[in-house]
Amino acid sequence: MPELPDITLYCEALDTRVTGTRLDTIEIRDPFVLRTAEPAVDTCSGRRVAGVRRVGKRIALGLEGGLWLVVHLMVAGRLAWIEAGRRARGGKALARFEFERGTLVLSEAGSKRRASLHVVAGAEGWRQHDPGGLEIPGSSRAAFAARLTASNHTLKRALTDPRIVSGIGNAYSDEILHAARLSPVTLTQKLTAAEITRLHDAAQGVLAAWTERLRSACGDDFPARVTAFRDGMAVHGRYGQPCPDCGTRVQRIRYADAELNYCPRCQCGGRLYADRALSRLLHRDWPRTIEALEAQKPP
Ligand SMILES: [Zn+2]
Secondary structure (H helix, E strand, O other), rough: OOOOHHHHHHHHHHHHHHHOOEEEEEEEOOHHHHHOOOOOOHOOOEEEEEEEEEOOOEEEEEEEEOOOEEEEOOOOEEEEEOOOOOOOOOOOOOEEEEEEEEEEEEEEEOOOOOOOOEEEEEEHHOOOOOOOOOOOOOOOOOHHHHHOOOOOEEHHHHHHOOOOOOOOOOHHHHHHHHHHHOOOOOHHHHHHHHHHHHHHHHHHHHHHHHHHHHHHHHOOOOOOOOOOOOOOOOOOOOOOOOOOOOOOOOOEEEEOOOOEEOHHHHHHOOOOHHHHHHHHHHHHOOOHHHHHOOOOOOO
16 A cells, blocks of 8 residues: 555655646546545536645645545555656556646556545545544654554554554554564553654654655656565565564564564564464454555544
8 A cells, every 4th residue: 555655756746747737637437436426526627736735645636616636545556647648558547637737547456446536625525534643744752642642552553543643554664663673563552651752753764764765766757666565675575584684584464454574583572473363463453454444534
């Protein structure tokens, strides 16, 4: 699932290409992607783009007159940009947005139709799509501590819950917990003050470093090859490979419909967790599916 660094890059690339220009038409290729009937999607055509913003893992295009197009890519949704005059390549487009300068294509790999487009009006419609999690960049340690400890969850769950913190999923939570030297199954209300500070610093540092890294790799291009598995990640997607800091083999725990990765020496005092027991623990701390986690409303 594209998380804060990737979504930020999508928003920046879109902003330079479409803000201030006109959205000519929206072509819905797969009716299931459009989850709203009112306002009608056709009423967006011919409006200028007022701005682009990220809210959590969603991308929102603001149109003149207070309409918003809200895209959630979920796991396998991706965006592509085709400059005006260029031919579109094949592939399974769910929707195409024709702007003055080019065409934005929303597509989704695989057969699970999870990516979504909502058309909403005004701030009220907009707020329904904000799960309300804390934005880590620029947040204070006090605000972070308050959000984290308001409920008692495993750290893995807390970091990926969009009602608690914003924009983080499976990949960057693995990386943040490794950088913070904390176990994914530590409970939030058991954290010491020093551990909360370490986690907050790690979260800010990891997200800022990866955003900058992706930005310099992308340059002025539209982001391509958006993936949750990046060269240079410490533990995420690296099961069985050596931890870059201590050389211990990276371990995994399977839960819900995903898998988390951690270094037993750096994060758990050398303890190896039994996958099955930990899976049960995480299962109890988890909605059944990724859709359920992402669809949560503010508390
Ligand atoms: Zn290690």
